[in-house]
Amino acid sequence: MTGIKICGLSTPETIDAAVDAGASHIGLVHFPPSPRHVSLEDAAALRARVPDAVRTVVLVVDPDEALLGAIVDTVRPDILQFHGSEAPEAVAVSGAQFDVETWKAIGLGDASALDRASTYKGCADRLLFDAPPALLPGGNGEPFDWALLDRADIGMPWALAGGLRPDNVAGAIRRTGAPLVDVSSGVESAPGVKDIALIRAFCDAVRNAR
Numbered sequence: 099m100t101g102i103k104i105c106g107l108s109t110p111e112t113i114d115a116a117v118d119a120g121a122s123h124i125g126l127v128h129f130p131p132s133p134r135h136v137s138l139e140d141a142a143a144l145r146a147r148v149p150d151a152v153r154t155v156v157l158v159v160d161p162d163e164a165l166l167g168a169i170v171d172t173v174r175p176d177i178l179q180f181h182g183s184e185a186p187e188a189v190a191v192s193g194a195q196f197d198v199e200t201w202k203a204i205g206l207g208d209a210s211a212l213d214r215a216s217t218y219k220g221c222a223d224r225l226l227f228d229a230p231p232a233l234l235p236g237g238n239g240e241p242f243d244w245a246l247l248d249r250a251d252i253g254m255p256w257a258l259a260g261g262l263r264p265d266n267v268a269g270a271i272r273r274t275g276a277p278l279v280d281v282s283s284g285v286e287s288a289p290g291v292k293d294i295a296l297i298r299a300f301c302d303a304v305r306n307a308r
């Protein structure tokens with residue numbers, strides 16, 4: 099079964115909907131410029147609704163050690179997702195220091211980004227292939243050219259993100275073989291406003307992909 103991360107959730111109702119719809123991961127964005135930003139206190143309250151079987155990911159952009167410490171102490175995420183220009187060593191140090199799984203987002207603009215991605219082997223626990231940064235570092239609703247993954251020797255756990263929607267996610271899974279898919283804009287009615295019907299439709303489309 100393909101894993102499903104519903105990212106950028108910010109209300110109890112949409113957390114519950116994502117869990118009920120079968121998400122394997124929920125994502126909370128801690129990045130003030132984002133329309134999906136949640137404070138650490140709100141993130142902790144949202145995280146408390148998530149059952150043990152569903153993993154909580156907190157997204158950060160070039161965080162310092164103090165912020166990571168505050169996130170881990172307050173929210174207790176299962177996973178930290180690094181979505182800025184964090185170096186491989188910084189990701190590795192954070193994972194060890196805070197005893198938490200780490201994911202690194204890589205914007206795939208061209209094949210050279212795959213070389214950069216390979217430097218995170220042994221430093222991050224999973225790569226998240228996404229569209230290159232635009233208005234925001236992530237969550238821009240834009241796909242990248244999935245053909246870039248055709249001959250990629252990834253060699254570590256990974257996930258696919260960028261412009262996924264209920265109507266294209268099955269094709270994306272068939273095309274790329276992604277073991278886990280991540281969506282934010284594609285299940286929103288406006289930036290930062292999640293739509294419960296779209297969350298359900300996305301999870302159904304993943305389950306029915308073949």
Ligand SMILES: O=C(O)c1ccccc1NCC(=O)[C@H](O)[C@H](O)COP(=O)(O)O
Nearest residue numbers: 105132236237238239260261281282283
């Ligand atoms: O979603 C945001 O606002 C965001 C802000 C800053 C860094 C990362 C952000 N999102 C990262 C995600 O994991 C998104 O789910 C991923 O980029 C896919 O987004 P979308 O193309 O909108 O589905």
